[in-house]
Amino acid sequence: MKRIKTTGAAMLLAATATLGLAACNDPADDAMEQQADALEDQADMVEDNTEQEAEAMEQQADEMDGAAQDAMNEKAEAIREAGENKADAIEEQADQMD
Numbered sequence: 001m002k003r004i005k006t007t008g009a010a011m012l013l014a015a016t017a018t019l020g021l022a023a024c025n026d027p028a029d030d031a032m033e034q035q036a037d038a039l040e041d042q043a044d045m046v047e048d049n050t051e052q053e054a055e056a057m058e059q060q061a062d063e064m065d066g067a068a069q070d071a072m073n074e075k076a077e078a079i080r081e082a083g084e085n086k087a088d089a090i091e092e093q094a095d096q097m098d
Contacts, residue, residue: 032097039094043087050083 054076061072 036094036097039090039097043090043094046090047083047087050079050086054080054083 057072057076057079061069061076064072
């Protein structure tokens with residue numbers, strides 16, 4: 001019986017401490033975190049969109065042959081790489097905000 005009371009008291013203390021910390025959240029910090037999350041979402045979108053564009057170009061390249069196919073595949077790879085670089089830059093901005 002005593003053990004149950006001690007555990008209950010410890011849980012109550014932990015819950016109180018958690019609520020106390022939650023009440024201390026700075027609205028400015030919350031806003032910065034939301035902006036960082038939005039930037040991370042934007043980075044994901046950029047990477048997804050450029051990946052889709054590159055894949056579409058590669059499908060077009062599959063219908064070609066020779067130098068035209070090689071050129072289209074190179075262009076697709078350049079688009080993919082540019083998207084990854086842009087997404088990385090956006091993610092770095094988000095990391096600086098956290």
